[in-house]
Amino acid sequence: MKLTKALAFVALSSLALAACDNAGTGGGTRESVKAVGSSTVFPFSKAVAEGFVASNPGFASPVIESTGTGGGIKLFCEGVGPNTPDMANASRRMKKSEFDSCVANGVKDIVELQIGNDGLAFASAKGGLQLNLTPEIVYKAIAAKPFGKPQTAKTWADVDPSLPAEPILVYGPPSTSGTRDSLKELVLEVGCQTDPAMKALKESDEDAYDKTCTDVRADGAYVDQGEQDNLIVQKIVGNPKAVGVFGYSFLEENLDKVQGHTMNGAAPTYDNIASGSYPASRAMFVYIKKAHLDAIPGLKEFIAQWPKMWKADGPLAKIGLIASAPEVMSAMEKAATDYPTLDGSKLK
Secondary structure (H helix, E strand, C coil), X not given: XXXXXXXHHHHHHHHHHHHHHCCCCCCCCCCCCEEEECCCCHHXXXXXXXXXXXXXXXXXXXXXXXXXXXXXXXXXXXXXXXXXXXXXXXXXXXXXXXXXXXXXXXXXXXXXXXXXXXEEEEEEECCCCCCEECHHHHHHHHECCHHHCCCCCCEHHHHCCCCCCCECCEEECCCCCHHHHHHHHHHHHHHHCCCHHHHHHHHHCHHHHHHXXXXXXXXXXXXXXXXXXXXXXXXXXXXXXXXXXXEHHHHHHCCCCEEECEECCECCCHHHHHHCCCCCEEEEEEEEEHHHCCCCCCHHHHHHHHHHHCCCCCCCHHHCCECCCHHHHHHHHHHHHHCCCXXXXXXX
8 A cells, every 4th residue: 555655656746847847957757865965964864865765665765965065056956857956965054146046047945954063073093193273273274375474384383383293284175065165164264363454354355355264275285185074084094194174973983093183172072062162063954945845756755754863862963963952953843844945035
């Protein structure tokens, strides 16, 4: 009986998606949920997909792709229909410019779910380099032109005499990654703004401010390692003097091989990120096309699976997700069934 209902739903959904498709997106239908986006959200989305399959055997397994937050949202915003993703995973909130691109391409009704929180971890191989970091130290170490001046630091001791005289080598996320956006916003800009002149520069010339405060050096001290955070883990395990930048979940997953560096004296731990005492923490999101809700078999059920797994004592916490505050979680549980439309005017 369950299989018969599922097949009937597939047939109805195909008709609905075809109707969407006639609005201007290419032919065909699809019988599985498709999500793209953040490499940090990827393991959580995969876990939810596994839970969904176990609870809903009549539906096909969701297809989850790790494309980076920026790349994923770009794919998500290309239009409505079976040739476009149903969901975008994001390790930062959607930007106003991305929302406008969605609307321009016919993706006008979007649901936003905050699935939990994450910390931006700085780590090295277990038993390797140990650093007591601050946003200012990180900024001075990897900015292309710290405070608008030439970058001359070769070692961590050049940045701060209390740090070891080891070469600066940081493996980090690429420009398309939400983790890179978080690195800019939560660490580099905070460090840059320790100079009052930079705050004044933001008011007088925002483009110059962005370049000065967020551009990273291109002389080999900062290495763009691509969208796969596990590759960064491999790099720092292979070089105990290197530092990697990735989401907390990857630190949690590899504590037998890597160790986190403190930031403002706080270690990147679940409790410190949840309490806010660790400064480099961020919210994570999934975005859903409302036009696909009745068109893609299992999409509503897949969305409903997230709240079942994102609690503080739930399966996602066991693999590194930091649960949202109770009031946020309550609002998101409601949104996962009511599907409120995202107000783009509130985006930055």
